[in-house]
Amino acid sequence: MLHPELLTVEDPADPRLADYVSLTDVALRSRHEPAKGLYIAESSTVLARALAAGHRPRSVLAAPRWVPEVERMLADAPGAADAAVPVYVAAEPVLEAITGFHVHRGALAAMHRPPLPTVDDVVAGARRVAVLEDIVDHTNVGAAFRSAAALGVDAVLVTPRCADPLYRRSVRVSMGTVFQVPWTRVDPWPDGVAALRTAGFVTAALALDDSAISLDxxxxxxxxxxxxxxxxxxxxxxxxxxxxxxxVVRIPMAGGVDSLNVAAAAAVAFWATRVGRPA
Incomplete structure (x- = not known):
């Protein structure tokens, strides 16, 4: 089990809190790249799902009222090593001064990134796979993962230029489902289409094209x-x-609309093609 080491902090400039200082998306892009091996889990719900997936916290930052829940989550972490985890406890105004925003979701945690699995490992046994090509908006990436988890998609592949599913905004919008759905990066792309075909998948591009068939x-x-x-x-x-x-597949449209936001289109496509859906 993980043992929380409670440490009260009052100074937003405390060097121990460097992982949490001014957590804008720009700051995260420059300071929390995958090469550094960290990502930020925001909210007690997200932290619980990260721990359940076996991810290891480097530290936790929380307001006093959330400490009992954080202690419980760390103690219940499945398969966790018997190790101490610093839990920095700060009053709400100090938290806001540290992070640059009002922390009202329970806790923040600096988490160690797990190594990405291979594409073969991720799609082994899968019947439904989503591939996100160059989607740069973190909100849309998170929303697509949430739909994938809810609608029976077994795995997600993201292309080299796609936004990082473990950025704070993506994780938050996904409600932590980025930890539930197996995923990895597929590189090179679009050469990865051939690898999917070799693995037994029919590949369907959602696009507006004269050759497209209807999703129906x-x-x-x-x-x-x-x-x-x-x-x-x-x-x-x-x-x-x-x-x-x-x-090539298109979603039938009405009302003079030619396409949907990519996150909405993903949800529609996932629902329509889910395994076990009545014909």
Whole structure:
């Protein structure tokens, strides 16, 4: 089990709190890149899901009223090593001065990033896979993961230029489901389409294209193993990606609307093609 080491802090400039200082997205991009091996888990819900997935905290920052819950979560962490975890306890005004925003979700934790698995390991046994190509908005990445978890997608692959699923905003919007759904980066891309085909997947590009079939047609007779590829906001999928995929699929639209936000499109596609959906 993990043992919380409670440490009261009153000075926002305390050097021990460097991981938490001014947590804007820009700061996180520069200070918490994957190479450094850290990400920030925000809220007690997200921290609980990270711990349940076996991720290890480097430290926790919390207001006094959240300390009992943090202690319980650390003690209950499955498979955790018998080690001490610094829990920095600070009053609400001090927390806001440290982080740059009002901390009202329970706790923040600086977490060690686990090593990314291989694509083969992630898709082994999967029947539904989502591929996020160059989606740069962290909110949309988090929302896509949440839909994937809720609607039976077994794994998510993100391309090299896609936003990091473990950035604070992505994790928060996903409600911690980035820890539930197996994922990794697929590189190179779109060469990875061929690897998915070799693994037995039919690849479907969601795009506006003259050759596209309706999502209704795909859902009426879905393949046993399906990888759905969704593209970036605005530009959509690259032409090379669309050409590499087995199918091009569009979501039927009404009201003069030609497309949906990528997170909304993902939810619709995941629901329509979910395993076990009645024909």
């Amino acid at each position: 047609e795909l859902a009426a007779d879905p393949p046993d193993r399906l990888a759905m590829v969704l593209g970036a906001e605005g530009d959509g999928l690259k032409a090379r990606t669309v050409a590499a995929c087995d199918l």
